[in-house]
Amino acid sequence: MTGAIRVTRFVRTLSPPTLVLLALAVVLRLVLAMTLVPEIQSVWFVPFFDNLVNHPSIDPWQSYLNAGGDAEAFPYGPVMVVWFAVWATLTGWLPASWGPQLGISLGLLVVELVMWELVRRWRADVARRALLLVAFSPIAVYATYVHGQLDLLPTALMFASALMLRDRRWTASGVLGGLAIAAKFSSAFIPPLVLIFLLRNARFREHTRAYALGLVPGLLLTLAPVILPGYREMVLQNPTSQSVVAYALQFGPGLTLVVLPAVFVALAGLLYRFKRGNPDLVVLIIGITLTAVTLLTPASPGWYLWSVPFLAVLAAPLGRQVITAVGLFWAVATATLALRASGATWRSDQARSSIGDFTEVGNFVNSAGTVGAVLATGTVVVGVLMLVMLYRRARPRLDMYRLSDSPMSVSIAGDSGTGKDTLCISLANVFGESATAFLMGDDYHLYDRKAPLWQVTTHLHPAANDLPTMNRDALSLMRGKPVWAVHYDHSRGRFTKQRPIRERELVVVNGLHALTSAEVRRAADLTVFTSMDERLRRQLKINRDVGERGHSLAGVIASIERRYPHTRRFIDPQADLADIVFRLEPTRTLPTEEQVTTRPVEMTLVAYLRGSSFVERLQRALVSIGNCEAWIEYTESPGEVILLSHPEDLTPADTAAIAAFLVERPEELFTDTPVWLGKTRGVMQLIVVLALLERRKDRRER
Amino acid sequence: MSEMKLPTLMVFDLDDTLYEYDVCDAAGKKALFEFANVELGVKSPAFEQAFTQARINVKERLGPTASSHSRLLYCHEALELVGLRSEPNVALVMEQTYWRNYLTSMTLRPGALDLLQSLRFNDVVTAVVTDLTAAIQFRKLFHLDIAKHIDHVVCSEETAQEKLSLQPFQLLASRVAPESLEHVWFVGDQDFDAPVDALVAQGVIKGGHGFVHSAAGRERISGWRQFRELEDHLEQAAKASR
Numbered sequence: 001m002t003g004a005i006r007v008t009r010f011v012r013t014l015s016p017p018t019l020v021l022l023a024l025a026v027v028l029r030l031v032l033a034m035t036l037v038p039e040i041q042s043v044w045f046v047p048f049f050d051n052l053v054n055h056p057s058i059d060p061w062q063s064y065l066n067a068g069g070d071a072e073a074f075p076y077g078p079v080m081v082v083w084f085a086v087w088a089t090l091t092g093w094l095p096a097s098w099g100p101q102l103g104i105s106l107g108l109l110v111v112e113l114v115m116w117e118l119v120r121r122w123r124a125d126v127a128r129r130a131l132l133l134v135a136f137s138p139i140a141v142y143a144t145y146v147h148g149q150l151d152l153l154p155t156a157l158m159f160a161s162a163l164m165l166r167d168r169r170w171t172a173s174g175v176l177g178g179l180a181i182a183a184k185f186s187s188a189f190i191p192p193l194v195l196i197f198l199l200r201n202a203r204f205r206e207h208t209r210a211y212a213l214g215l216v217p218g219l220l221l222t223l224a225p226v227i228l229p230g231y232r233e234m235v236l237q238n239p240t241s242q243s244v245v246a247y248a249l250q251f252g253p254g255l256t257l258v259v260l261p262a263v264f265v266a267l268a269g270l271l272y273r274f275k276r277g278n279p280d281l282v283v284l285i286i287g288i289t290l291t292a293v294t295l296l297t298p299a300s301p302g303w304y305l306w307s308v309p310f311l312a313v314l315a316a317p318l319g320r321q322v323i324t325a326v327g328l329f330w331a332v333a334t335a336t337l338a339l340r341a342s343g344a345t346w347r348s349d350q351a352r353s354s355i356g357d358f359t360e361v362g363n364f365v366n367s368a369g370t371v372g373a374v375l376a377t378g379t380v381v382v383g384v385l386m387l388v389m390l391y392r393r394a395r396p397r398l399d400m401y402r403l404s405d406s407p408m409s410v411s412i413a414g415d416s417g418t419g420k421d422t423l424c425i426s427l428a429n430v431f432g433e434s435a436t437a438f439l440m441g442d443d444y445h446l447y448d449r450k451a452p453l454w455q456v457t458t459h460l461h462p463a464a465n466d467l468p469t470m471n472r473d474a475l476s477l478m479r480g481k482p483v484w485a486v487h488y489d490h491s492r493g494r495f496t497k498q499r500p501i502r503e504r505e506l507v508v509v510n511g512l513h514a515l516t517s518a519e520v521r522r523a524a525d526l527t528v529f530t531s532m533d534e535r536l537r538r539q540l541k542i543n544r545d546v547g548e549r550g551h552s553l554a555g556v557i558a559s560i561e562r563r564y565p566h567t568r569r570f571i572d573p574q575a576d577l578a579d580i581v582f583r584l585e586p587t588r589t590l591p592t593e594e595q596v597t598t599r600p601v602e603m604t605l606v607a608y609l610r611g612s613s614f615v616e617r618l619q620r621a622l623v624s625i626g627n628c629e630a631w632i633e634y635t636e637s638p639g640e641v642i643l644l645s646h647p648e649d650l651t652p653a654d655t656a657a658i659a660a661f662l663v664e665r666p667e668e669l670f671t672d673t674p675v676w677l678g679k680t681r682g683v684m685q686l687i688v689v690l691a692l693l694e695r696r697k698d699r700r701e702r
Numbered sequence: 703m704s705e706m707k708l709p710t711l712m713v714f715d716l717d718d719t720l721y722e723y724d725v726c727d728a729a730g731k732k733a734l735f736e737f738a739n740v741e742l743g744v745k746s747p748a749f750e751q752a753f754t755q756a757r758i759n760v761k762e763r764l765g766p767t768a769s770s771h772s773r774l775l776y777c778h779e780a781l782e783l784v785g786l787r788s789e790p791n792v793a794l795v796m797e798q799t800y801w802r803n804y805l806t807s808m809t810l811r812p813g814a815l816d817l818l819q820s821l822r823f824n825d826v827v828t829a830v831v832t833d834l835t836a837a838i839q840f841r842k843l844f845h846l847d848i849a850k851h852i853d854h855v856v857c858s859e860e861t862a863q864e865k866l867s868l869q870p871f872q873l874l875a876s877r878v879a880p881e882s883l884e885h886v887w888f889v890g891d892q893d894f895d896a897p898v899d900a901l902v903a904q905g906v907i908k909g910g911h912g913f914v915h916s917a918a919g920r921e922r923i924s925g926w927r928q929f930r931e932l933e934d935h936l937e938q939a940a941k942a943s944r
Contacts, residue, residue, distance in 0.1 A: 624845030625805050627798055651795075657802045 013120065018128050022116070025135035029112070029145055033105035036344040038148020041101050044073035045150065049088035049100045052081070060085075062230025075238035076150065078221050079183035083107060083153055097347060108144050108152050115156040115309055118163055122313040130316035133323065137312070138334040139304045146344050147337070149302030154184040159309040162286060165194060165279045168671075170210035177211075178218015185222075185235075186303070189264065189293065190286055191215055196271050197282045203435045203505060203671045204279075246298050260296040264289060274404040275480065276505050278668045281404065284394050287314050288387050294333070295383045301337045304330075311390070318393040325386040332382050336375040400665045401696040407437070408692055409478045409507040411521065413514040413574045414530030415460070415567050417541050419584065419684075423530060424510050426685045429675035437477055437504040441511015442488040444470040449493025460512055460566035470509075471517040477507045478523045505669075515574040525699070526692045529578035533585040536601065538594060547596040557594065580691055581608040582684060587646060605680045607643045607687050608635075614662070614690045615641050621661055622647070622683070626654040630683075647683045655682035662690060669693075706911060708939040709826050711882040713874065714852075715865075715890030716832040716839060721808050721846065730804035734777070737799045742792070744784050756780035766866055768859035771834045773797045801838060805845050813929030818851035820933055824940050827882045829854040829874055831895075833864045854878060866894045868901065875906045886910035889932060898922040 014022070048064050057063035060081055065071060074081075087107030088100035119134050120127045134140060143149045157180035164173035177194065180187035198208040225231040249257045271277070271285045287310030294304050308330075315326045401408065410427065414420050428436045444466045447453050457464055473483040482502045486495040509520065521527050532540075538560055545556045575581050587602040609615055615632060622630040622645060630645040655676035660666070666674075676682055717723050731753070738749040756779035764770035777796040781789050821828050828851060832839050836857040843849050854877055861869035875883055886907045888896035896912025899922060910922070913932060917925035926932055 620844055620847060624841040625802050627801070627841070651798070653799070654802060657806050661806045 013124070014128065014131070018132065021132060022135055026109075026113075028141065029109055032141070032145035033102065033109060035347055036146060037097075037101055037347050038146060038344040039342040041104055041148040042345070044070060045084070045104055045148070046088075046099075046101045048074040049085060049104070052085055053089055053092050053100065059225075059228040059230045061234040062228060065230055065233065071234055072238065072240075073234070075235050075240060076184055077182045077235060078225060079157075079179055079218075080150060080153055083111075083183075084150065104148075104150070105145065108150065111152045111156050112140070112144070115152065115159060118156065118159055119309050119312055122163065122166075123317065126313075126316035129323065130312045133312040133316060133326065134309055137308050137327075137330050139301070139330040139337075140308050142334045142338060143301035143305050147301045147341050148344065149300065149305065151184065151302035151305040154180045154187050155305045155309065157183055158187050158190055158286075158290075158306065161190065162283045162310070165211075166283060168207075168279070170198075170207040171214040174211040174214020175217060176214075178215040179221070180218070181215075182218045182221035186293070186306070189289055193268060193271055193285055193289065194282060196268055197274070197277060197279070200272055200275060201277055202502070203276075203432065240300065247296055260293060263292050263296055267292065274399075275503075276403040276407065277399070278403070280398040280668070281395075283310065284314060284391065284398055287311055288391060291383060291387055295380050301341050304333055304337070314390055314394050317397065318390070322386075322389055322393055325382070325389050329379070329382045329386045332375060333379045336372065336379045339372045339375065398668075400668055401693060402699070403505055403668065406480055407478065407503055407505055407507045408696060409509070409524045410526045410528060410688065410692060411474070411509040411514045411524040412528045412530065413511060413516075413571070413578070414528075415537075415563075415571045416512065417537050418530040418532045419582070420510050420530050422681065423528070423582070423684055423688070424508050426677055426681050427506065427508055427688060429677060430685055430689055431506045431670065431674070432672050435505040435671060437501055437507045439470070439474050439477055439483075439485070439501060439507065439509045439511075440488070441465070441470060441509075441514055442490070443485050443495075444511070445488060448488070448495055458563050458566045460563060460570050462513055462516065462570055465511075465513060467513055467516060470511065470513075471520050473501075474507075474509045474514075474517075474520050475523055477501065477503055477509075478520075512571055513574070515577045521577060525695045526580070526688065527578045528688060529575040529581045531572075531575065531581060531583045533583070535590050536584060536586045536603070539590055539597065539601070542594055543596055543598075547598075553595070579610050579612070579695075580687060582606070582687075583608070584680060587648070602646075602648050603680050604644060604646045605683050607645075607683075609641050609643060609687070609691070610637075611639045612641070612691050612694060614694055615643055617662060618658075618686060618690060619643060621658045622650075622686075625658050625661060626650050628654070628683075643687070645680075645683050647679050650682050651678045652676050652682065654678070655686060658686060659689065662686070663693065706935055706939045706942075707885050707909075708824060708936070708943040709887040709910070710884045711827045711829060711878060711886045712821055713829045713831050713871070713886060713888045715888075715892075715895040716830050716842060717834070718891045719811075719889060719895070720814050720830075720848070721810055721842075726804040726807045729807035730773075730800040733803035734796055734800045737796060742784075742786065749780065749784060752780040752783040753777075756783055759783075766864040767862070768833065768835045768857060768864065773800045773838075801841070805841065808842065808845060810846050810848065811929060813933060815848070815851075817929045817933045817936070818848060820936055822851060824936065826936075827853050827878060829856065829878070831856045831865060831870045831874055833858040833870070835859045865897075868897060868904070868906070871897065871901055872904075872906055875901075883907045884909065888912040889914075889926070891915050893923075896923060 047069060048060070051064045051067050051069065052060045055063050055067070061074065064073065084104050084107050087103035089103070091098065091103030091106070092100055094102060116131055116134060119130050122130060144152055157176050161173045161176035161180060164170075164176060173194070174191075177187070177191050180190070194211060195208065198204050198211060226236070245258045245261070247259045249259065251257065267285055267289050271282065274281055287307055290307035290310060293299065294307065297303070311326050315322045412420050412423055424438060428438075445459055446464055446466055453464070459465070473485055476483045480503045482500055484498045484500055486498050489496055509524065515521055515527050515529065538557075541560060542553065542556055545551045546553050583606040585604045585606060587604050590601070619630045619632055622628045626647070628645060628647045628650045630643065630647075633642040633644065635642060652675075655678060656674075659674070659676055663669070677685060714720060731750075734753070735746045735749055738744045739746055742749075744752075753776060756776045759779055760772070760775045761770045769775060774793055774797040777800070778788065778790075778793040781787070781793060786792070818828065830843065830852050832855075834857060836859045839855070839857045843852065843855065854874060856870045856874045856877070858864040858870050861867075861873055863869050865871065883906065886898075886901075887910060888898060890896055890912075891914065893914055896914050898907075898910045898912045901907045902909060912923045913926040914923060915925065915927070917923045
């Protein structure tokens with residue numbers, strides 16, 4: 001039933017021409033499965049499953065060896081045995097020339113169709129192209145239905161594991177990755193890459209355990225049969241495993257560089273460099289690794305299958321050139337392999353033909369001469385060029401905001417009580433607290449609360465702060481380096497011991513003087529200045545200090561007024577240096593008499609934006625999706641606009657919907673569900689996030 | 703189809719013409735039923751039935767008026783039907799939930815923008831005449847970012863009755879210059895979006911042509927499925943007029 005629903009969904013999401021092409025691809029496979037008998041299957045796999053069906057055993061490998069079978073016949077783990085044994089049994093009643101062999105072919109076709117569904121699910125917008133690529137991949141058709149390899153099963157499991165990884169389903173990804181290893185050892189290339197990624201990236205590190213636990217069933221299935229002698233001889237000691245070290249460079253006596261392990265370590269190192277990467281980047285490296293294995297070893301045709309779905313989904317969105325390069329690579333590789341590897345016999349001739357000395361993959365230079373050498377060289381050259389092209393085109397798309405290069409950064413300045421801290425918390429709500437590093441200006445005050453100096457100056461004076469250290473620490477964090485800083489404990493008015501501030505995906509510098517340094521402003525992706533209608537700011541301060549903290553009204557007003565000269569002299573000028581200036585204004589004029597009021601104040605948000613091109617889109621989304629008043633005023637300064645909004649009825653769900661509509665590739669940015677807020681805080685979140693992302697993209701494109 | 707004249711005015715329907723309605727409605731309803739399930743504790747089949755019944759009730763009571771499509775009234779009625787009486791705030795939140803999700807699923811049909819730009823290039827006056835309340839239709843037009851390509855918008859909320867009564871078309875005719883009514887093209891998904899014969903008979907327009915999804919062999923009506931087809935007709939008409 002579920003299968004029928006999935007098939008219906010598969011069919012409904014594709015256009016009729018695509019369905020016709022896919023149907024043709026299926027018919028081609030069925031025709032090949034019916035008419036051809038791959039030599040490798042008739043010599044190796046069919047006798048193995050014949051023996052298994054007729055003499056069931058817990059150690060089918062030893063049982064086969066005891067019956068005089070070839071030790072190289074079935075070097076695969078229990079998952080392969082179970083899957084194909086089921087299909088061989090289902091067709092075992094057919095005449096001998098069809099029997100288990102047709103079952104194996106049908107088992108492969110079913111796996112391939114499942115793989116197509118996984119490819120379709122990868123990305124809806126390019127599903128058609130990706131599907132057609134896998135369906136018409138010559139290497140997939142040749143290696144599976146002509147040469148007869150079984151690698152589609154571990155390939156589908158590896159790809160399903162990658163899909164789960166992409167969807168942040170860590171345990172499921174581990175389980176499928178483990179099962180892929182239990183199907184074929186070579187799938188063990190992948191989990192180390194995933195583990196490096198998880199351990200290296202702070203925001204994903206907590207999921208390492210889930211992934212590792214997921215691997216356990218597969219690893220147990222792989223390791224438990226070690227007690228079986230047949231498994232040890234046929235699977236563990238299979239000579240094809242030596243292929244991974246077959247190509248080596250001799251530099252002289254005692255110095256040999258084995259190519260594949262060196263390249264694998266280099267690719268793992270590349271992944272290690274992505275400190276703030278995302279699962280899509282891991283999939284890119286996996287795709288490159290699996291392709292590199294075929295280029296750097298005397299690979300069996302089956303090994304070429306491993307990368308097929310990965311290359312298809314990676315190339316599909318990248319345009320014609322990359323798709324052509326992938327297609328060309330597959331075509332050249334298929335021609336090369338067809339010259340040197342074993343093929344198939346017609347089913348009708350099977351009884352008459354006899355296969356003499358069977359060699360799975362021959363020495364192509366001997367058997368194909370110059371043509372073979374040229375084609376093999378062509379495969380490597382085209383393959384390498386294709387991988388370089390794929391990496392260069394895919395990387396900017398999969399790491400759109402270049403988080404893997406450096407953290408995103410925002411520097412927020414403004415007078416106290418204007419909403420700096422609130423804005424910081426709002427940003428942490430979006431990006432996640434564990435992904436946000438805060439550098440607080442208050443930690444760089446030179447004196448604690450009890451210092452007598454405050455009788456003659458205020459915190460607003462630059463001389464009362466260690467700004468050089470604050471700016472140096474801000475730059476370090478923005479460059480991805482952790483810093484140590486004391487913390488100003490507001491409840492006690494004292495500084496704590498130094499504590500580490502670790503680098504994160506987002507660095508927020510928040511302080512009265514956060515925009516005074518030109519270097520910090522240049523290094524920050526976004527600079528923000530917060531301000532407030534003065535009557536509103538005074539009212540909110542009176543409500544807090546008099547209403548909540550019990551201070552005298554006269555004392556609070558005196559304190560506010562004592563700060564004015566320094567505010568005007570040292571804080572307000574930073575507004576001219578910011579990319580965004582937020583100003584909160586009361587919607588209705590506040591009463592002139594200053595006293596505590598519990599009446600909520602409706603606010604209008606005025607945002608001055610410089611050099612931002614998202615403003616019209618945001619205004620449209622606020623009005624249409626959010627049903628919120630928003631309009632734009634164009635100022636006389638080129639590139640500066642004012643976005644005014646009255647978001648009193650904007651709900652967190654509205655903000656979330658607008659963000660989902662406007663933010664590209666949110667999966668790169670958010671590990672958990674971002675917490676979007678309503679009213680003015682929601683609009684401020686949207687403005688800062690959109691401005692930040694726009695600048696990150698612009699920096700990348702420059 | 704005989705050779706066509708370049709239109710002086712092109713009148714578009716909005717819902718299920720400039721964008722695909724079903725996808726948006728499905729997204730809106732899905733979110734609405736989820737809201738009812740999570741926030742009101744009314745499971746989906748029960749609320750779905752109540753919502754469907756509410757729609758029928760509202761339409762029966764109001765007849766062919768703009769308010770008969772009001773999701774706010776449907777939600778209000780559905781809350782009554784499930785026994786929650788009147789909850790104005792909840793009804794408002796539900797209405798916004800529906801439209802928010804509806805709008806985020808809404809995209810212009812392929813070729814619509816090209817056609818609108820071609821019309822502007824050929825100095826053809828453009829209008830949208832649509833059956834629903836003005837606020838949400840304006841939100842849709844703003845969301846689709848086509849307001850700048852449309853010269854006139856008439857919503858059935860502005861008239862006593864809907865398009866079937868011809869009143870919204872008559873209102874449009876009163877707003878445009880008389881020369882714009884010489885040869886009017888109508889584009890929509892249903893027959894009542896293109897009442898060419900009736901408007902000619904009433905003297906509202908002098909002539910014109912309609913494009914609806916099922917033409918059924920009428921002389922002044924053609925079928926269409928893609929905007930590209932309409933743009934081809936426009937290009938041919940523009941060539942013929944030179």
